[in-house]
Amino acid sequence: MRLPLLLIAYLLAEIAAFAWVGEKVGVLGTVALVVLSTIVGLWLVQRQGLDALRKAAGLGPGQAPVVEAWDGLCLATAGVLFAVPGFISDLAGAALLIPPVRRALLGQAQRLSGATFTVRTTSTGPGPGTPARPTTVIDGDFVDVTKPEDAPHLPPPPLPKE
Structure with a gap:
């Protein structure tokens, strides 16, 4: 129930921001700012x-x-926020581009969850600690060119001796 209310509040805030900016810089200026912020933000x-x-x-x-994974998650979220047209989403996306903000959010997420985050990685290919095994792949097609009547006739097996 809280999520739809938050979504409605967000949408109303975005509409109010559009109206306020539109009043200050006009319609074309507002559209130009939205397009420019999207392009610069995604870049x-x-x-x-x-x-x-x-x-x-x-x-x-x-x-x-852990920090790199968190940065990747925050940057992906910032990309989505910049792609959504709106000034509030652009401000939130811009905040996620600032490394100290991302670190503070990581600390907050760890405090709220009551645990520290770890990222486990495994190596499946050659690298330090894994032996390199050569693999051979033979790719090909075949066509059976023998016809049943052209198939070689084998002699019948010998009869057992008594």
């Missing part, structure tokens, strides 16, 4: 997302990338 999410992937790839085996 920033892309840059920070690639940086987070590079950091996660640079971790050694056995290191749990």
Whole structure:
């Protein structure tokens, strides 16, 4: 019951923000701001997302990338918020682009859950600690070109000796 009420409150707040900005800068200015904030926001999410992937790839085996995983989740959420047209969603997405805000949210999430988060990774391919095994894959097609009447005739098996 709380979720629909929160959604309705959010939508009303977005409509009020659109009306307020529209009053200040006009209709074309409002549309331009929404489009510009979407483009710039998604570009920033892309840059920070690639940086987070590079950091996660640079971790050694056995290191749990909790912060990198959390950053990835926050950046994906920011991307969704920037893709949704609206000024409040853009402000929330912009807040998720700030690393100290993400760290504070991680700490808050850990406090609320009463547990610390861990990310477990497994390695299935060659790498440190796993032996490399060569694999051979032979890909091919075949066609049976023998006809039943052309099939070789084998002699009958010999009769058992008594």
